[in-house]
Amino acid sequence: MTTTSDQLDVIASAAATAAPAWRVSSAADRAGWLRALADALDAASDELVEIADRETRLGAGRLRGEVGRTTGQLRLFAAVVEESSYLELTVDDADAAAVPPRPELRRMLTGVGPVAVFSASNFPFAFSVCGGDTASALAAGNPVIVKAHSGHPELSRRTAEIAAAALEAAGAPAGSLALVEGREAGNALVRHPVIQAAGFTGSLSGGRALFDLAVSRPDPIPFYGELGSINPVVITPAAVAARGRQLAEGLAASFTLGVGQFCTKPGVVFIPRGTAFEEAVAAAVTGIAGGPLLTERITEAFPAGVEELTADPSVTVIAHGAETAEGARPVVLATDATAVAERADTLLEECFGPVTLLIRYDGDEDLHQALRAVEGCLTATLHSEPGDDVAATLALLQDRAGRVLFAGWPTGVAVTWSQHHGGPWPATTSLHTSVGATAIRRFLRPIVFQDAPQHLLPRVLRDDALATLPHRRNGALTLP
Amino acid sequence: MTTTSDQLDVIASAAATAAPAWRVSSAADRAGWLRALADALDAASDELVEIADRETRLGAGRLRGEVGRTTGQLRLFAAVVEESSYLELTVDDADAAAVPPRPELRRMLTGVGPVAVFSASNFPFAFSVCGGDTASALAAGNPVIVKAHSGHPELSRRTAEIAAAALEAAGAPAGSLALVEGREAGNALVRHPVIQAAGFTGSLSGGRALFDLAVSRPDPIPFYGELGSINPVVITPAAVAARGRQLAEGLAASFTLGVGQFCTKPGVVFIPRGTAFEEAVAAAVTGIAGGPLLTERITEAFPAGVEELTADPSVTVIAHGAETAEGARPVVLATDATAVAERADTLLEECFGPVTLLIRYDGDEDLHQALRAVEGCLTATLHSEPGDDVAATLALLQDRAGRVLFAGWPTGVAVTWSQHHGGPWPATTSLHTSVGATAIRRFLRPIVFQDAPQHLLPRVLRDDALATLPHRRNGALTLP
Numbered sequence: 001m002t003t004t005s006d007q008l009d010v011i012a013s014a015a016a017t018a019a020p021a022w023r024v025s026s027a028a029d030r031a032g033w034l035r036a037l038a039d040a041l042d043a044a045s046d047e048l049v050e051i052a053d054r055e056t057r058l059g060a061g062r063l064r065g066e067v068g069r070t071t072g073q074l075r076l077f078a079a080v081v082e083e084s085s086y087l088e089l090t091v092d093d094a095d096a097a098a099v100p101p102r103p104e105l106r107r108m109l110t111g112v113g114p115v116a117v118f119s120a121s122n123f124p125f126a127f128s129v130c131g132g133d134t135a136s137a138l139a140a141g142n143p144v145i146v147k148a149h150s151g152h153p154e155l156s157r158r159t160a161e162i163a164a165a166a167l168e169a170a171g172a173p174a175g176s177l178a179l180v181e182g183r184e185a186g187n188a189l190v191r192h193p194v195i196q197a198a199g200f201t202g203s204l205s206g207g208r209a210l211f212d213l214a215v216s217r218p219d220p221i222p223f224y225g226e227l228g229s230i231n232p233v234v235i236t237p238a239a240v241a242a243r244g245r246q247l248a249e250g251l252a253a254s255f256t257l258g259v260g261q262f263c264t265k266p267g268v269v270f271i272p273r274g275t276a277f278e279e280a281v282a283a284a285v286t287g288i289a290g291g292p293l294l295t296e297r298i299t300e301a302f303p304a305g306v307e308e309l310t311a312d313p314s315v316t317v318i319a320h321g322a323e324t325a326e327g328a329r330p331v332v333l334a335t336d337a338t339a340v341a342e343r344a345d346t347l348l349e350e351c352f353g354p355v356t357l358l359i360r361y362d363g364d365e366d367l368h369q370a371l372r373a374v375e376g377c378l379t380a381t382l383h384s385e386p387g388d389d390v391a392a393t394l395a396l397l398q399d400r401a402g403r404v405l406f407a408g409w410p411t412g413v414a415v416t417w418s419q420h421h422g423g424p425w426p427a428t429t430s431l432h433t434s435v436g437a438t439a440i441r442r443f444l445r446p447i448v449f450q451d452a453p454q455h456l457l458p459r460v461l462r463d464d465a466l467a468t469l470p471h472r473r474n475g476a477l478t479l480p
Numbered sequence: 481m482t483t484t485s486d487q488l489d490v491i492a493s494a495a496a497t498a499a500p501a502w503r504v505s506s507a508a509d510r511a512g513w514l515r516a517l518a519d520a521l522d523a524a525s526d527e528l529v530e531i532a533d534r535e536t537r538l539g540a541g542r543l544r545g546e547v548g549r550t551t552g553q554l555r556l557f558a559a560v561v562e563e564s565s566y567l568e569l570t571v572d573d574a575d576a577a578a579v580p581p582r583p584e585l586r587r588m589l590t591g592v593g594p595v596a597v598f599s600a601s602n603f604p605f606a607f608s609v610c611g612g613d614t615a616s617a618l619a620a621g622n623p624v625i626v627k628a629h630s631g632h633p634e635l636s637r638r639t640a641e642i643a644a645a646a647l648e649a650a651g652a653p654a655g656s657l658a659l660v661e662g663r664e665a666g667n668a669l670v671r672h673p674v675i676q677a678a679g680f681t682g683s684l685s686g687g688r689a690l691f692d693l694a695v696s697r698p699d700p701i702p703f704y705g706e707l708g709s710i711n712p713v714v715i716t717p718a719a720v721a722a723r724g725r726q727l728a729e730g731l732a733a734s735f736t737l738g739v740g741q742f743c744t745k746p747g748v749v750f751i752p753r754g755t756a757f758e759e760a761v762a763a764a765v766t767g768i769a770g771g772p773l774l775t776e777r778i779t780e781a782f783p784a785g786v787e788e789l790t791a792d793p794s795v796t797v798i799a800h801g802a803e804t805a806e807g808a809r810p811v812v813l814a815t816d817a818t819a820v821a822e823r824a825d826t827l828l829e830e831c832f833g834p835v836t837l838l839i840r841y842d843g844d845e846d847l848h849q850a851l852r853a854v855e856g857c858l859t860a861t862l863h864s865e866p867g868d869d870v871a872a873t874l875a876l877l878q879d880r881a882g883r884v885l886f887a888g889w890p891t892g893v894a895v896t897w898s899q900h901h902g903g904p905w906p907a908t909t910s911l912h913t914s915v916g917a918t919a920i921r922r923f924l925r926p927i928v929f930q931d932a933p934q935h936l937l938p939r940v941l942r943d944d945a946l947a948t949l950p951h952r953r954n955g956a957l958t959l960p
Contacts, residue, residue, distance in 0.1 A: 020875065068579075085957055088918070090898035099548075100892060103885075107898040107918075110878075112911065197911075215695040219856075219905040376699075386933070394936060395500065398590075398927060407931035408583060417955050418570035418587035420928040425699040431592065431677075431925040438568070438587075438926065445911040446918070447878060448900040451887035453866070456874060470957055475897050477565055477950055477959060 001153070002182030012194040014175030015114035015143040021173040022141045023111040024458070031078035033172045034138060038071035038078075040166030041130060041159070048159060052124045055152040057292045058258065063125070070125040073132055073415050077139035080417075080437045086140075086444070087460060089471035094451070103451045106461045109444035111141030112222075113196035116189045118210065119149040119156065120201035121294045122261045128152070129159040129179065132415070132435050133199030133224075140443035143176045145195070147186040151295045156181070190214050190223070197443055199434065200225040201263070204350070204426050211429055224442050225429040226421065228350045229378040230267035231410050232400075234367065234393055237272040238385035247383055248280035251356065252288055254409035256321065256330045259291045260354030261298065264379050264410040267350055270337065270367055273360040281332055281358065282319030290354045292327035298352055302328050305351035312347060314339035318358065330354035337361040337370035344373035364392065371396045376424025379403045379410035400424060402433070481633070482662030492674040494655030495594035495623040501653040502621045503591040504938070511558035513652045514618060518551035518558075520646030521610060521639070528639060532604045535632040537772045538738065543605070550605040553612055553895045557619035560897075560917045566620075566924070567940060569951035574931070583931045586941045589924035591621030592702075593676035596669045598690065599629035599636065600681035601774045602741045608632070609639040609659065612895070612915050613679030613704075620923035623656045625675070627666040631775045636661070670694050670703070677923055679914065680705040681743070684830070684906050691909055704922050705909040706901065708830045709858040710747035711890050712880075714847065714873055717752040718865035727863055728760035731836065732768055734889035736801060736810045739771045740834030741778065744859050744890040747830055750817065750847055753840040761812055761838065762799030770834050772807035778832055782808050785831035792826060794819035798838065810834035817841040817850035824853035844872065851876040856904025859883045859890035880904060882913070 003011070022030070041048070049063045056063070080086055087108045095102040115137035119128035126132065129146045137144045148156035160179035167176045180189055190198050190213045198214055198221065200207050207225035214223035235247060255266050271277050293299045309315050314335045321330030333355065340347045340359050347357070361367040371393070380401035384390045397404055402423035413421055419436030422428040432442045454462050460469060468480045483491070502510070521528065529543045536543075560566055567588050575582040595617035599608035606612065609626045617624045628636035640659035647656045660669055670678050670693045678694055678701065680687050687705035694703035715727060735746050751757050773779045789795050794815045801810025813835065820827045820839050827837070841847040851873070860881035864870045877884055882903030893901055899916030902908040912922045934942050940949060948960045 065580075079955070083955070083957075085952075090918075092894070092896040092898045098894075100545075100894075102894045102896065103888060103892070105894065105896060105898040107900055107916075211695075211700065215691075215700075220691065220695075220909060221905075222911060390936070402926060403928045403930060404932070405583075405930040406933060406936065412580060412583070414572070414578075414580075414582045414585065416572040416582065416585060417952055418572045418585040418928060420587055420926040422926065424925070425701075429700060431702060431922075433926055436587075438570075442911075445904070446882060446900040446902065446913055448883045448898060450883060450885040452884070453886060456870070456886065472565075472897055475559070475563070477563075479957060479959060 003180040003185035005188060008180055008185055008188055008192065011145055011178045011180065012114065012192050015145055015178065016194045018143040018173040018175035019111070019113050022143055022176065025141060027081050027084060029171065030139065030141065031081045033167055033170045034074045034078040034081070034135065036166050036170035037130060037163055038074035040162050041067060042071050044162050048155065051155045051158055052152060055155055056124050056294055062258065066123060066125040069415065070130055073126065074130065074135045076415055076437065077135045077440065080440060081139050084469045086440050089460060089466060089469055091466065091471065091473045093474055105448050105450055106452065106457060107446055107448040108458060108461055110447050112443050112445050113142060114194050115142045115144050115443050116195045116198040117144055117146045118186060118198065118200040118202065119146060121149050121151040121298070122258065124152045124155050127201045129156050130163050132439060134177070136439040137199065137443045140440050142443050145178050145180060145189060147189055148179050148181045153181060187213060191217055195221060197222045198224065199442065201434065202227070204228045222442065223429055224432060224434060226263060226434045227426050227428065229263055229423065229427045230348055230350050230374065231264055231377055231379045232371070232374050233266045233269040233381040233383065234397065235269065235271050235277070236384040236388045236390065237275065238388050239383040240272060240275045240277050242385050244275065244277050245280050248277060249284045250409050252281060252284035254411045255356040256288050256290065256354045257411045259293055259328060261294055261352055262411045264413060266356055266381065266410055268348065268357045268359055270359045270361050270370065273362050278318050278334060278358060285319050285321050285330055285332055287322055288330055289322040290324040290328040290330050293353060302351070302353035305353070306331060306355050308346060309333055309351065309357065312339065312343060321354065328353045332356055332358065334358040334360065337366045340370040341373050348374060368392060368396060374400050376427040377401045378421060378423045378427045379405060381405040381410055402427060483660040483665035485668060488660055488665055488668055488672065491625055491658045491660065492594065492672050495625055495658065496674045498623040498653040498655035499591070499593050502623055502656065505621060507561050507564060509651065510619065510621065511561045513647055513650045514554045514558040514561070514615065516646050516650035517610060517643055518554040520642050521547060522551050524642050528635065531635045531638055532632060535635055536604050536774055542738065546603060546605040549895065550610055553606065554610065554615045556895055556917065557615045557920065560920060561619050564949045566920050569940060569946060569949055571946065571951065571953045573954055585928050585930055586932065586937060587926055587928040588938060588941055590927050592923050592925050593622060594674050595622045595624050595923055596675045596678040597624055597626045598666060598678065598680040598682065599626060601629050601631040601778070602738065604632045604635055607681045609636050610643050612919060614657070616919040617679065617923045620920050622923050625658050625660060625669060627669055628659050628661045633661060667693060671697055675701060677702045678704065679922065681914065682707070684708045702922065703909055704912060704914060706743060706914045707906050707908065709743055709903065709907045710828055710830050710854065711744055711857050711859045712851070712854050712877070713746045713749040713861040713863065714877065715749065715751050715757070716864040716868045716870065717755065718868050719863040720752060720755045720757050722865050724755065724757050725760050728757060729764045730889050731761060732764035734891045735836040736768045736770065736834045737891045739773055739808060741774055741832055742891045744893060746836055746861065746890055748828065748837045748839055750839045750841050750850065753842050758798050758814060758838060765799050765801050765810055765812055767802055768810055769802040770804040770808040770810050773833060779807070782831065782833035785833070786811060786835050788826060789813055789831065789837065792819065792823060801834065808833045812836055812838065814838040814840065817846045820850040821853050828854060848872060848876060854880050856907040857881045858901060858903045858907045859885060861885040861890055882907060
């Protein structure tokens with residue numbers, strides 16, 4: 001099913017009609033709508049997981065967990081809306097004595113208008129129809145039009161039906177959430193005059209194409225893309241010595257999780273040369289099976305990507321995972337830091353699926369030279385011991401990543417107030433996150449009211465409301 | 481003088497070298513550097529104003545005031561840095577009981593790296609070498625490379641010299657602030673790999689061209705442009721009746737201020753048909769002289785723009801200002817709301833210089849139809865009386881503007897914590913302000929540290945520092 005241009009116009013017009021009601025909705029109403037949406041998805045979990053598993057083959061256990069993550073995300077944003085700090089309420093009182101005299105100014109953030117959300121293949125719930133982009137756009141007070149991912153069309157339709165019905169039953173205006181399908185409809189969506197911002201999770205090439213459409217509009221709109229990342233890991237000699245086996249097991253579990261199809265998969269691992277770490281990884285991965293990949297495109301791209309890596313004369317195959325009846329079998333490759341520094345274009349390209357590349361380094365200089373070739377990433381991980389001098393390594397990692405880990409593995413992305421899922425290009429296109437409470441900022445714009453009579457101000461900017469909300473007055477941050 | 485490509489590389493390389501020191505600088509150091517810069521500009525005020533007046537002919541009085549605004553701005557950002565809320569410090573403690581278990585996460589904002597700033601012609605201090613974009617980029621912890629405006633080259637050079645020397649004397653690293661000149665150098669600057677973000681104030685055409693360069697880079701960067709605005713004013717019949725003469729005088733003073741060369745100039749004024757308001761404006765403007773315009777381009781564009789407006793059959797000339805020996809003479813035009821609704825493309829185009837267009841409306845429906853044709857603006861002003869029902873009008877204005885005024889005129893832009901100078905396209909390219917404390921957010925990116933040992937955290941994220949700084953912990957906002 002492909003959404004036609006006429007159908008898109010009808011959907012967009014409904015979103016435009018719904019926008020003012022969303023923008024002026026109270027915190028209680030909007031939080032209620034988000035929770036109603038979460039409740040409806042939880043209630044339909046069995047049905048949705050069954051469809052999702054049939055379309056993505058990610059497994060019922062993983063998918064059930066993902067529904068929980070998705071509804072937890074909606075409930076977190078309900079709490080963010082109620083807490084109200086995200087409004088950035090700021091008042092400066094008039095000052096007749098200032099030169100020039102200062103008027104009264106009252107600032108808040110408000111919804112930008114209808115938002116386009118492009119679903120991802122690898123998270124059919126958490127980054128799809130009712131995923132993080134949708135949750136944060138709705139929380140910001142905007143209707144959403146989702147472009148379904150072709151990898152799970154039936155799930156997208158059923159989720160959108162349930163969501164639209166739940167929102168309407170809870171009192172949200174008609175047109176609050178709708179779905180479009182087909183590549184052409186997606187391109188038309190990001191160019192549609194009604195759309196004021198777009199969120200995307202997917203490939204670098206697909207994201208760049210949509211980004212280019214968004215910024216070449218007569219009226220460019222912000223495009224928030226999460227496009228890909230190789231997520232470097234650095235392990236120091238002391239860490240290998242202290243807990244090499246445990247690290248090898250953690251790595252094997254992380255790069256094969258979800259059949260290696262997480263944007264935070266550890267794709268390259270810098271290890272000191274001449275330790276037993278490679279053998280430990282080989283031992284750890286032997287028993288781990290792969291599985292079917294999400295889409296035909298990924299299924300074709302995975303062996304091609306591995307082949308491109310192994311075509312480099314420096315690259316050797318260290319180990320395979322368990323024989324895998326169908327789909328991709330895990331594989332561990334290895335190369336040298338000097339080769340990476342020379343041929344970063346091929347050796348540091350993201351390869352979606354269960355493969356990771358060990359990069360042997362000889363001392364800090366060798367390591368740092370290779371790290372300088374790493375582009376922007378969502379995450380970087382440093383496994384070191386208390387005695388290690390890692391300042392220079394850490395500085396290089398911080399420059400290149402949005403999240404820096406000192407324990408564990410990057411594949412878990414907790415949805416919390418502080419989370420940041422983003423990083424320098426090409427990890428993301430913007431200086432904002434797509435996961436966590438602050439993701440809401442992407443879909444808000446400031447507005448300031450100068451010398452307004454109280455009754456003409458938005459409710460949250462009136463004196464009686466301010467007394468109950470976190471706000472800044474004359475420079476001083478004040479809590480209720 | 482034109483900066484060559486080789487010279488730009490040297491300048492960019494120095495900025496890249498300075499970036500790490502800026503990023504990790506303490507609040508006290510960075511605030512000190514900003515204040516040292518402000519002090520140096522204040523101390524050189526006589527010399528700088530003399531050069532500026534020679535190059536821009538804006539008058540010593542106005543220019544002296546603008547120096548004060550500029551150094552006040554730098555000092556405000558020093559206070560913003562010290563206050564530290566802008567860091568958005570956020571900590572979520574580990575939660576082993578959560579499903580899945582949650583790691584510890586500590587989030588902050590950090591400088592993006594070297595920033596390009598494009599100076600404006602109309603504010604040779606406040607939006608130029610050491611203006612708002614520079615102040616906020618430095619405050620965010622980034623070196624700055626300024627593209628000088630060709631309208632005041634000598635002032636740009638001298639200001640940059642003083643600024644660079646003051647920063648270095650205060651202990652900031654070499655390469656913290658530099659200047660490039662020439663259109664080609666500006667284009668190369670926004671495409672330079674070292675540059676991580678750009679700020680711009682100027683024309684829609686010039687801004688769009690640079691925006692297109694920024695977003696078409698192999699690694700697109702955020703481009704924050706303030707591009708132009710017609711700043712609609714709506715006056716209700718009751719307001720004309722209650723204080724028509726006062727409003728007419730205010731309007732005449734506002735649209736001629738700075739010879740009509742403010743981005744917040746009231747360019748179109750919706751007035752009820754059939755009142756004495758037009759005569760009152762004519763009377764108010766008669767005694768106001770114009771003056772020389774800022775650049776040759778503006779000098780040529782002003783009469784051409786007025787001619788384009790008066791070529792419309794609906795437009796009449798209502799009044800002229802006083803005979804003006806040199807430069808542009810103020811002029812007041814008038815048309816009808818129906819004509820505006822039909823020919824918005826020509827009638828609602830911004831015309832830099834001392835001209836304003838009165839738009840007569842017959843009732844709310846007529847007014848609203850014309851307002852719907854207004855594109856994004858920096859400001860919108862509503863002059864009404866307590867008895868007026870302005871809800872629908874206000875909704876239309878809020879949708880279209882970043883700042884909504886209910887008294888006074890838009891040409892004053894107070895530099896405060898709450899100010900917002902921005903608006904929907906084509907007023908600006910982004911969801912952020914270029915004036916006021918929150919302008920700093922444009923040049924910061926989030927970074928989060930997961931399970932980091934205290935000694936490897938940036939100083940502000942360690943427990944002892946957090947106790948002294950505003951931060952959010954486990955969702956709760958906490959003040960020191």
